[in-house]
Amino acid sequence: MLAEKTFPVAISARHIHLSEADVEALFGTGATLTKDFDLSQPGQFAAKERVSIEGPKGVIHNVRVLGPVRPATQLEVSKTDALKLGVNPPLRQSGDVANSAGITIKNGERELAIEQGVIIAQAHIHMTPADAQEFGVQNNEVVSVEVESERPVTFRGIVVRVSEQFSLEMHIDTDEANAGFIQQQAKGKIIKSS
Known part of the structure; x- marks a missing residue:
């Protein structure tokens, strides 16, 4: 899924x-x-x-x-x-x-x-075109992302950036990470609205 x-x-x-x-x-x-x-x-x-x-x-x-x-x-x-x-x-x-x-x-x-x-x-996700197709998103689409951590948090307003030059990874800053008790290489998933 x-x-x-x-x-x-x-x-x-x-x-x-x-x-x-x-x-x-x-x-x-x-x-x-x-x-x-x-x-x-x-x-x-x-x-x-x-x-x-x-x-x-x-x-x-x-x-x-x-x-x-x-x-x-x-x-x-x-x-x-x-x-x-x-x-x-x-x-x-x-x-x-x-x-x-x-x-x-x-x-x-x-x-x-x-x-x-x-x-x-602005927090963003780097993706290749193949990744974007797999996730069902497009370049510059704005999504929500749930991040697994001790204090689970859902980020809104995350920009999807698509390029053949990218490697799949979401980038957040230290304030965002600290607020959610997020460690390096935590896992995130896109939350699709129903």
Whole structure:
């Protein structure tokens, strides 16, 4: 039965994607990102590089940079992070940074202020077209997902993202995970309305 098929749920901690120009601004002319380890999504990796992020109210150090470089710099934080920093980022799909919050990014003495690029990432499920067919969903469809945990929770407003480049996995942030006592690689299932 389609509704009973499950998928892994991954917890996405705060991280930053940098443009090529911003990598050079923060790490020096000609600098490139150094792969630390591969992530679950094909071609994506955690870089060895880390930065500090500073808002009007606070600083968070040791923020992981993810690669490869992106056309535009994007910082993904939780609501709790945003409160600590004193910024008010919108809830958005990854890549949708127009008119989002700004922040200062630091690496030692190097500093870069971005006027937009800070978002709280909307929870989403990565799927291949074959996965989408199996689950009976389409790209950009919004679904509800029940996650198995000590404190079971159903998330609403989860965006399905379909691409041949994806690997089946749902991504939530640390606030969402903490609210539901969710551990890495918990299982989720799509709840179809009758």
